[in-house]
Amino acid sequence: MSELNLAKQQDLTKSVLKNLSPLRFITCGSVDDGKSTLIGRLLWDTKAVKEDQEERLRKDSRKQKDGLNLPEFALLLDGLQAEREQGITIDVAYRYFSTPKRTFIVADTPGHEQYTRNMATGASSAQLAILLLDARVGILEQTKRHAMIASMMGIKQFILAVNKIDLANYDRQIFETIETEFSEFALSLGITDIISIPMCALKGENVVNKDLDHMAWYEGPTLLEVLERATIRSKQTVGFRMPVQRVCRPNESFRGYQGTVSGGAVKPGDSVVVLPSGIKANVTNIITFDLVRNAAVAGDAITLELDRNVDIARGDMISSIDARPLVGHNFSANIICLVKSGIVANKRYWLKSSSKLQRVVVELISVIDLKSGQYDACDSFELNNIGKVKLRFEEIANFDIYDENPDTGSFILIDPDSNNTIAGGMISAKIEQVTNIDNSTDEEIIVFSMSLVEAKKLQQLEGFKAISDKVQQTQTTKGKLRDLLSDID
Amino acid sequence: MSEIENHQKPPLEPHLKELENEAIFIFREVAAEFENPVMLYSVGKDSSVLLHLARKAFYPEKIPFPLLHINTGWKFSQMIEFRDELIKRYELELISFTNPRGANENVTPFTHGSALYTDIMKTQALRMALDDGQYDAAFGGARRDEEASRAKERIYSFRTPDHRWDPRNQRPELWSIYNGMIRKGESVRAFPLSNWTESDVWQYIKAENIPIVPLYFAKKRPVIERDGMLILAEDERLELAPNEQIKQMDIRFRTLGCFPLSGAIKSSARNINEIIKEIEVATVSERVGRAIDRDQAGSMEMKKREGYF
Ligand SMILES: Nc1nc2c(ncn2[C@@H]2O[C@H](COP(=O)(O)OP(=O)(O)OP(=O)(O)O)[C@@H](O)[C@H]2O)c(=O)[nH]1
Ligand SMILES: [Mg+2]
Numbered sequence: 001m002s003e004l005n006l007a008k009q010q011d012l013t014k015s016v017l018k019n020l021s022p023l024r025f026i027t028c029g030s031v032d033d034g035k036s037t038l039i040g041r042l043l044w045d046t047k048a049v050k051e052d053q054e055e056r057l058r059k060d061s062r063k064q065k066d067g068l069n070l071p072e073f074a075l076l077l078d079g080l081q082a083e084r085e086q087g088i089t090i091d092v093a094y095r096y097f098s099t100p101k102r103t104f105i106v107a108d109t110p111g112h113e114q115y116t117r118n119m120a121t122g123a124s125s126a127q128l129a130i131l132l133l134d135a136r137v138g139i140l141e142q143t144k145r146h147a148m149i150a151s152m153m154g155i156k157q158f159i160l161a162v163n164k165i166d167l168a169n170y171d172r173q174i175f176e177t178i179e180t181e182f183s184e185f186a187l188s189l190g191i192t193d194i195i196s197i198p199m200c201a202l203k204g205e206n207v208v209n210k211d212l213d214h215m216a217w218y219e220g221p222t223l224l225e226v227l228e229r230a231t232i233r234s235k236q237t238v239g240f241r242m243p244v245q246r247v248c249r250p251n252e253s254f255r256g257y258q259g260t261v262s263g264g265a266v267k268p269g270d271s272v273v274v275l276p277s278g279i280k281a282n283v284t285n286i287i288t289f290d291l292v293r294n295a296a297v298a299g300d301a302i303t304l305e306l307d308r309n310v311d312i313a314r315g316d317m318i319s320s321i322d323a324r325p326l327v328g329h330n331f332s333a334n335i336i337c338l339v340k341s342g343i344v345a346n347k348r349y350w351l352k353s354s355s356k357l358q359r360v361v362v363e364l365i366s367v368i369d370l371k372s373g374q375y376d377a378c379d380s381f382e383l384n385n386i387g388k389v390k391l392r393f394e395e396i397a398n399f400d401i402y403d404e405n406p407d408t409g410s411f412i413l414i415d416p417d418s419n420n421t422i423a424g425g426m427i428s429a430k431i432e433q434v435t436n437i438d439n440s441t442d443e444e445i446i447v448f449s450m451s452l453v454e455a456k457k458l459q460q461l462e463g464f465k466a467i468s469d470k471v472q473q474t475q476t477t478k479g480k481l482r483d484l485l486s487d488i489d
Numbered sequence: 490m491s492e493i494e495n496h497q498k499p500p501l502e503p504h505l506k507e508l509e510n511e512a513i514f515i516f517r518e519v520a521a522e523f524e525n526p527v528m529l530y531s532v533g534k535d536s537s538v539l540l541h542l543a544r545k546a547f548y549p550e551k552i553p554f555p556l557l558h559i560n561t562g563w564k565f566s567q568m569i570e571f572r573d574e575l576i577k578r579y580e581l582e583l584i585s586f587t588n589p590r591g592a593n594e595n596v597t598p599f600t601h602g603s604a605l606y607t608d609i610m611k612t613q614a615l616r617m618a619l620d621d622g623q624y625d626a627a628f629g630g631a632r633r634d635e636e637a638s639r640a641k642e643r644i645y646s647f648r649t650p651d652h653r654w655d656p657r658n659q660r661p662e663l664w665s666i667y668n669g670m671i672r673k674g675e676s677v678r679a680f681p682l683s684n685w686t687e688s689d690v691w692q693y694i695k696a697e698n699i700p701i702v703p704l705y706f707a708k709k710r711p712v713i714e715r716d717g718m719l720i721l722a723e724d725e726r727l728e729l730a731p732n733e734q735i736k737q738m739d740i741r742f743r744t745l746g747c748f749p750l751s752g753a754i755k756s757s758a759r760n761i762n763e764i765i766k767e768i769e770v771a772t773v774s775e776r777v778g779r780a781i782d783r784d785q786a787g788s789m790e791m792k793k794r795e796g797y798f
Binding site: 248 | 546639659671
């Protein structure tokens with residue numbers, strides 16, 4: 001082969017690799033199971049730790065009892081003083097590293113239940129989760145909680161790292177038992193893409209390098225191999241969406257709408273609709289600093305110019321006409337509560353989504369019991385509770401279903417008293433108000449009444465859950481109902 | 490409408506495009522949500538990228554907030570020249586603030602030690618300047634890959650009325666939905682470059698042809714060796730100890746700050762391609778040259794809690 005040919009080939013492999021976009025992943029799982037150690041070891045073995053950082057690490061490491069004389073890899077991640085003192089992770093750490101094959105953005109999250117909010121912070125932007133557990137202990141409630149949160153937030157790919165296998169005699173039986181038990185649980189969450197790896201994070205066995213000394217029985221890939229090969233689900237959104245962040249008015253003659261395309265694509269000449277007003281217009285220009293563009297796709301930060309002056313403000317949604325988001329006053333959502341004070345039923349909160357702040361009242365429907373995996377009806381929502389709610393907006397709102405478009409289907413709740421972010425949520429459906437009394441229609445409906453005990457049983461039934469969005473449920477007293485029903489024949 | 494500057498250039502690599510899009514989103518979000526934002530501008534490479542992104546974010550409008558430079562009075566003279574040139578060229582609004590205690594009490598890096606000097610001339614100066622302007626949001630060019638406590642910081646980083654950061658109690662920050670709700674006196678520091686690495690910054694400077702201070706490029710310059718650092722010997726305020734000798738060396742800076750506290754590196758990287766190559770094979774991190782980060786373990790976190798950037 002001539003030299004020229006060779007050079008070309010190298011170029012080719014280079015460009016192929018470059019086109020693999022960075023993988024965003026998290027480590028999660030219960031406290032002390034070795035998450036930070038694992039990422040520290042990963043950074044170490046991929047040579048991402050520079051000499052000065054190594055020197056600092058060696059200096060800061062406490063002498064270990066294990067006689068291995070290894071540094072405390074977790075200290076590469078646990079950067080806060082409180083974390084170093086207590087030997088736990090409190091808040092998520094973001095790290096960036098690359099191998100010749102790929103670039104990675106990793107969020108190392110805390111396992112402690114008290115800091116679940118920070119785990120959720122990391123999970124919300126991840127594409128893959130490494131779920132760790134201690135081989136000696138197996139699956140804990142916190143392991144399940146993290147799996148659940150990650151799955152709810154749309155993570156489809158899981159790596160189950162059965163860690164500290166060195167302390168479990170590198171026992172194949174133990175590994176396989178945990179693997180089976182976890183896949184059963186995962187299946188109940190709808191997680192099917194799981195790769196399980198027996199691992200010793202501390203010594204780096206099956207992390208970057210395969211361990212043949214103790215785990216010759218394991219024939220699968222190492223952690224890094226899985227990470228390098230992981231595919232990223234491309235966004236399959238159809239409808240064009242651009243939430244307006246700000247109106248750009250440099251002078252009298254120009255008015256542009258600035259925002260990031262969060263679904264679909266747009267080009268000059270396209271007709272669009274502005275929500276909530278419903279006004280239609282045509283796109284004349286897509287402007288960026290570099291050039292006037294002839295198209296923009298999801299992810300692009302742009303400025304749109306329209307063919308007529310319409311009333312558009314921050315928080316409005318510019319959407320394609322034929323594939324619009326769901327519009328309405330009532331939505332159902334999955335939610336995770338992030339604060340001690342909990343979520344209070346029927347309190348007015350702020351909801352922020354897609355650059356828009358709205359007033360909302362939250363109706364609590366059910367909360368998951370991590371032990372049984374069942375949703376139980378509830379009237380309070382406490383720290384770390386995961387469950388289903390109904391959102392009632394004062395003004396008309398628009399969303400996509402989270403699974404179809406996470407950018408326009410996600411939201412946070414803000415407590416107006418503390419200004420803190422108290423919950424993260426994912427829209428699951430729009431609620432059709434079949435029994436809305438404001439709508440005076442002749443459509444016939446049926447009203448059931450039953451005791452509270454029986455109603456709770458009914459709410460548990462799968463068949464009922466499937467249609468619960470379409471059922472209006474109101475709690476009242478027998479006396480009041482008797483008065484109400486007296487008018488009905 | 491101002492003229493379009495960057496005409497035909499190849500499209501950005503997807504990874505850089507993603508980072509650029511994210512930064513622009515953050516700029517627009519903060520500008521829309523806060524009443525009185527300001528952008529911290531330190532004249533370094535990260536600030537240069539930050540400024541470039543700000544211009545992109547609001548185009549065709551001008552940047553709708555002022556730049557704030559905390560000038561200790563001990564910056565490299567090339568930095569000040571560069572700054573003033575740029576401000577003129579892009580018609581920017583710049584506020585330069587120096588803590589009056591510096592002149593009144595003659596606070597210098599030589600007399601007060603780097604820790605106390607940094608506290609007075611940088612941390613306290615920043616707090617004073619932010620109070621003066623009553624800014625409710627301040628953009629900064631910090632990156633998470635710079636240092637372990639930075640790696641923990643949110644994009645919208647909440648500050649109490651006395652500018653404190655409470656790293657143990659940060660607000661959750663899910664997706665890219667930022668919570669900008671604050672009370673009067675409280676503020677937010679916003680970091681559009683959070684997810685950038687040093688290498689990303691250089692790749693982007695190259696791709697976008699962003700002007701930077703010439704001290705980043707290697708050249709024969711006069712230096713002395715002090716406390717294991719190479720200090721540029723061009724400012725007449727640098728007093729030489731008897732055993733110190735000025736040598737001419739090929740050097741450049743990986744980070745820029747106050748000249749007495751910034752260590753140069755021996756280098757022959759005279760252009761951006763050579764810098765990128767040099768960083769790829771570098772065996773030490775970029776912060777090695779900074780005296781103020783070496784004072785004590787966890788020193789960055791301590792300073793940040795006090796209000797430092
Ligand atoms: N023997 C052995 N010890 C390990 C292994 N992985 C981690 N450890 C030890 O387990 C302890 C906890 O490790 P961390 O990495 O801090 O655990 P973590 O999961 O990050 O903990 P949190 O972030 O606080 O939830 C440390 O003392 C590690 O040295 C392993 O594979 N084998
Ligand atoms: Mg940890």
